[in-house]
Structure formats: C-alpha cells, structure tokens
Amino acid sequence: MPIRDEQMRRRNREILKDLNISHYERxxxxxxxxxxxxxxxxxxxYIDVPFQVDFGTNIHFAGNFYANTDCLFLDTGDINFGKDVKLGPRVQIYTVNHPVNPKERLxxxxxxxASVNIGDNVWIGGGVIINPGITIGENTVVGSGSVVTKSLPANVLAAGVPAKIIRKI
Structure with missing residues (x-):
C-alpha cells in the first residue's frame, strides 16, 4: 500500500531540493x-541529480539500479524496479491519473x-514516458522518446508513440 502522508511529502521535497542543488561527491x-x-x-x-519524486517513499528497488539525470517519478502509487534496471536521462514514470469523464473530474x-512494475535487466532509453498501471517484462528495452501506454512482455525491443514491439530479443 503506497504511503501518502502529506507532511512527509513536504519534508521529502525539501530534502530533495537540497539534494538537487548539492555538490556532494558520489x-x-x-x-x-x-x-x-x-x-x-x-x-x-544511484539516481543522478537532479531528479524529482512525488513522495519518494513509494519507489522500491531490487538492486543494481541506475537512473541518468533529470528523471521524474510520480509515486502516488508504487513504482517497483527489478534488479539491474537502467534509465536514460529524463525518463518519466507516472502512477497517478484522473477520471476521463469531465463531470467526474470536476x-x-x-x-x-496504479502501480508501475519494471522487471529485471530492463533498459529504458532517454525521454521515455511510462503511464500508470504499466508492467515492463524482464530483459526488455524501451527506445528513447517512447510513450508506454500498454504493458510490455519480457524480452522485446519496443519503441514509438505509443510504444510498440519492434522485435523479440
């Protein structure tokens, strides 16, 4: 169950602000x-700075994770990363959406x-956007600039807007 504590969220954003402007050694x-x-x-x-999170506490790592600079993690829901996941710069992962019906929104x-789940040994290219509720299977590669609107199986190369399977790996 995701943690949605607003006081913690504000505190974490202050910490993140300091982290993003820092000159800490690695x-x-x-x-x-x-x-x-x-x-x-x-x-x-390791997440290269700057990066942004919504809460920060709903992101889960299995280990050996790297994210290049300027990534955005909207973790209102859980984001689960398998082992050996690599993200290019400016990857955006969204777990939050709003009703499609305008009356319901108003x-x-x-x-x-809706949680996002990324399997082991996945490589996500720069500028990729991953929508809420997506699962990306193990060993999959998502090409730069793609928008992932549907879950992707294991062992494929996918790219495009919206992302489509190009070939099996």
Missing part, C-alpha cells in the same frame, strides 16, 4: 538518496493511482 549523494527514498536493498542504487477531483 558516495555522499548515494547515502543521502538511500535515506530520502528509504532504500532497503543491499544492491547499488465533481470528485480525485486521483487514481
């Missing part, structure tokens, strides 16, 4: 990211959260 940066994101895995996790004004 090991100190990794230590601060582990504290901010409550990283539990013993495996390496009257209820609520957000709908």
């Amino acid at each position: 090991n100190e940066l990794i230590k601060k990211e582990r504290e901010l994101l409550k990283i539990q895995t013993a495996g390496s996790v 009257e209820k004004g609520y957000a709908i959260a």
Whole structure:
C-alpha cells in the first residue's frame, strides 16, 4: 500500500531540493538518496541529480539500479524496479491519473493511482514516458522518446508513440 502522508511529502521535497542543488561527491549523494527514498536493498542504487519524486517513499528497488539525470517519478502509487534496471536521462514514470469523464473530474477531483512494475535487466532509453498501471517484462528495452501506454512482455525491443514491439530479443 503506497504511503501518502502529506507532511512527509513536504519534508521529502525539501530534502530533495537540497539534494538537487548539492555538490556532494558520489558516495555522499548515494547515502543521502538511500535515506530520502528509504532504500532497503543491499544492491547499488544511484539516481543522478537532479531528479524529482512525488513522495519518494513509494519507489522500491531490487538492486543494481541506475537512473541518468533529470528523471521524474510520480509515486502516488508504487513504482517497483527489478534488479539491474537502467534509465536514460529524463525518463518519466507516472502512477497517478484522473477520471476521463469531465463531470467526474470536476465533481470528485480525485486521483487514481496504479502501480508501475519494471522487471529485471530492463533498459529504458532517454525521454521515455511510462503511464500508470504499466508492467515492463524482464530483459526488455524501451527506445528513447517512447510513450508506454500498454504493458510490455519480457524480452522485446519496443519503441514509438505509443510504444510498440519492434522485435523479440
């Protein structure tokens, strides 16, 4: 169950703001990211700064994770990364959506959260956008600039807007 504590969210955004403008050496940066994101895995996790999170506590890592600079993680729902996942720069992962019906959006004004799950050994190219509720299977590669609107199986190369399977790997 995702954590949606608004006080914690504000505190984490202040920590993130400091982290993003810092000049920490890499090991100190990794230590601060582990504290901010409550990283539990013993495996390496490194997110190049700057990056943005919604809450920061709903992102889960299996280990050996790398994200290039300027990534955005809207973690109102859970984001689950398998082992050995690599993200290019400016990858955006959204777990939150709003009702499609305009009347529901106006009257209820609520957000709908749906987890994103990324399997082991996945490589996501720069500028990729991943929509809520998506699962990307293990060993899959998503080409730069793609918009992932439907889940992708394991062992494929996918690219485009919307992302489509190009070939099996």
